[in-house]
Each structure stands twice: as structure tokens, then as C-alpha cells.
Amino acid sequence: MTYLGLDIGTSGVKAILIDRAGKALGEATAKAVEPVRPHPGWSEQNPADWWTACQSAMDALSKSHPAEMAAVRGIGLSGHMHGAVLLGQGDEVLRPCILWNDGRSAAECKEMEAAEPRLRDIAGNIAMPGFTAPKIAWVRKHEPEIYSKIAKVLLPKAYVRLLLTGEHVEEMSDAAGTLWLDVGKRDWSDALLAVTGLSRSHMPSLVEGSAPGGTLKPELAARWGMSGKILVAGGAGDNAAAACGIGAIRPGEGFVSLGTSGVLFVSNDRFRPNTAGAVHAFCHAVPSTWHQMGVILSATDSLNWLSHISGKSQPELSGAAEASFKGPGEEIFLPYLSGERTPHNNAGARGSFVGLSHLSDQARLAQAVMEGVTFAFRDCQRVLADAGTTFGRILAVGGGSKSALWLKLIATNLDTEIALPEDGDFGGALGAARLGLCAAEGADPAEVMTMPGIKQIIQPEASLRDAYTQQYARYRALYPAIEEARK
Secondary structure (H helix, E strand, O other), rough: EEEEEEEEOOOOEEEEEEEEOEEEEEEEEEEEOOOOOOOOOOOOOHHHHHHHHHHHHHHHHHOHHHHHHHEEEEEEEOOOOOOOOOOOOOEEEEEOOOOOOOOOOOOHHHHHHHHHHHHHHHOOOOOOOOOOOHHHHHHHHHHHHHOOOOOOOOHHHHHHHHHHOOOOOEEEHOOOOOOOOOOOOOOHHHHHHOOOOOOOOOOOEEEEEOEEEOOOOOHHHHOOOOOOOOOOOOEEEHHHHHHHHHHHOOOOOEEEEEEEOOEEEEEEEEEOOOOOOOOOOOOOOOOOOEEEEEEEEEOHHHHHHHHHHOOOOOOOHHHHHHHOOOOOOOOOOOOOEOOOOOOOOOOOOOOOOOOOOOOOOOHHHHHHHHHHHHHHHHHHHHHHHOOOOOOEEEEEOOOOHHHHHHHHHHHHHHHOOOOEEEOOOOOOOHHHHHHHHHHHHOOOOOHHHEEEEEEEEEOOOOOHHHHHHHHHHHHHHHHHHHHHHHO
């Protein structure tokens, strides 16, 4: 028997096949049409692009691995969170999906919290433009003709599930990012839905991520060379799926993700919100488990920005910074190129360089960018601790984890060991496949979602601890000062 994971991203879809032991048997990817930004701060994408990419990836996998595809018994889904797919009575898409990084609904967030004072307590999160519900509030105000036609609101991977199975189903980890879920009770909140004029009838049914969430349509099974009943698991939002992929499902286990955005993720045995620090408190993809995240919006994207304006590649920049590294420099960078979530909850925040001089060359600027992102993770750790959450060794994933200097900076500033997993894919597609296995076989997630082997442990640099504590204090002082000057 084999199991398949589909990871639906804004840039494309990845499909991976695994066996019962979790060994990867094959994979395929397909690009999607990139999101568009019709106005500053907006970000939209046509949901049909995800389905086209999904079919392309599955078609490619069925051609390259026909025997393994024929043995598939379970499919799991991972997807980018918070996107608002609005469907009419016939499941037709009413407008382009408003994506997770769209910031247009800041005013609606304030209005929602004023309308329902219990919002933060129920949802466990601050109303932020990234979440789904404020997007619907914006549509209600600015596109009333579209709003009036809404029959269902789905998240991106739930829309793909609809086309795979014909069912309107969502799971807990992704639903927790809508701002409509009672995260502690793991159920839709009638009070929160009412704030946006919706009811349970507009929502998909809820399942746990490791539970069945539909059956693959027979015509699609035939297209991809499958037979019999193919269960589609609830799946997970992208970060919870990544946690399933690396086995971070037990309390205190976690990871730091150095991707386009950055995430400090910790698994919890209970609901632990800290809305004052803009911590995300969500359901995990496995039953009776929650997780917290500190989220920064521009992690490797900050170095990508410097790469674009300097004409140097990211590896060249990080390599130059590592070659000249001697400890904290004069330059300090605030990585708020797209605003910030944790801990500031400020979509209007902007990035800054401070401390520039004639000596500020590309290597020093690259180091400052890497340090700024690291300090943003340190901010996340600080507010997680305010919620009573601590962690020991954490795993590093994402493209930025290829930089030895960046890992050393993070280990030193978080004062924790950073574990680098053995080479392999431990992302959302693998986590989704593991959830597909659990749903199809009724397997215990704790037995399926083991951690990978570790190839390297990065220790904190004790000799740099004090210097970075002082530099972090300077970094923290800059945000309020700059925001005050921008008023």
C-alpha cells in the first residue's frame, strides 16, 4: 500500500508518494500562475490555477510511478492558510481568492473586535488582515454584490478537496486560521460567524486532520491509475503539515522555518493563547493537540530583497557575510518589508536599515539582514514564553537553513540547540502523506509521525551571547521609535 501527499502552495503544487514505513517513493511538482497584486498591499490568485497544477502533478506522478500510484489507499492535503475562496450556490468561484499575505482588511479587523469583544478569547488570536474572516468583512463592505451570492467559504486546500471528492470539508488546523473557530472547543463559533453575517451553513464540515475527509471521485482515480476506495484525509494547514512531516506533534517539540516567511512553531498539549504578543494559537492537525506560532512575514524574503537590489544571489550574500563575520556589526535591519505579525500585528510596519556608514558593504548589509530576521525570531520566542511555552532543541527547515551562519545566529540568540535534519523532504507534502496514511489505516499519528535523523547539531555561541543581548536591546528600541517618527 502507498499513500500520497499534496501540498498546495501559491507558487505551485507538490505531490509525494510514501510507503507504509514513510519512505519516499516518488514526487512531482507543477507550477501555478503567480499571485497578482491589483493594488498596493493586495494579493490574489485564481483558485483554478491550484487545480490545474494539482492535476499536472498527479498526471506526472501517474506516468513516472504507475505501480506505486495504483497502490494508493490514502491521500492527504496541505495548503497555504487563510485564503478566502468564495463559492456560489453551484460551487462556482465568485471572485479571485484573497490570499494570506493580503493586507487590505486592517480597518475591518478593528471593526470586528469592536463588534465582538470576546473575539480574542474565543479565537485565541488577534484579528489580523491575514486571517479569513476580515477578508469577508471587507467583501461585505466593498463588494456587496459578491457577498450576497456567497453560499460557502473555503480555504485553498478545501477547494482542491472539493474538486477531488465533491465534499465541503475542512480540518482543525486550517480552520483555526479563519478567525471563525472556537479554537479551544475545536468547533465553529456561532458568535464569530455572526460578526461577518455568516452562519454554519456557509462553512464546510469539520474533521480532524488525521481522519477521513472524503473519498476520491472514481473518474479521478481512474485517470491516475488507482482503484478501490481512496480516502482523502482532513490534512493540515501548511505549517501544521510541516510539523507532521518532521514529527513535531508532541508537547514542546517544534521547529524554526526559514522560508519566504518565518515561523517559530511549538506543539502544545492544550490551548495556550497569548493575543497580547500576537502569538498564533491554533489547533494542530492531530486530535487533542494544539500549537503556537510566532510568524514573521519576511524571513528569507528579506535576503531575497537585498539580492534583487544588489545583483548578488542569496548564497553569495550569505557566504560573504559568513566570510567576514566577527560578531554584531554597526548595522541593524528591521525585516518588516511586508509589515509584521508577531509581535507587532502591524500590516503597515516597514523595514529599515540603521547604522549605515561608508564601511557598509554588501557583506555587512547581508549580515544585518540575517541578524534582523534572527532578532524577529527572538521576539517570537519572548512572547511564546509570556504564554508559558518553553522548548528545548528545535529543528531547522526551509531554504535559509542552508546557511551555517544563520543557524549559528538563531541558536545563539534563542539560546537553544538547533538540529539540522538529514537530507530529505520533511515539508508539507510529507506531512500530508502521513495524514493520508493515518486516515486510510486508522494508524496512531504518534507512531507514524516520527522525527528524521539528525545530521548536525548547532550549539549556541556562548562567547557572543552578551554582545547579541545588547544588540537585540537596540533592535527592540528601534521599532517604537521609527513608528513614532512615521506618524
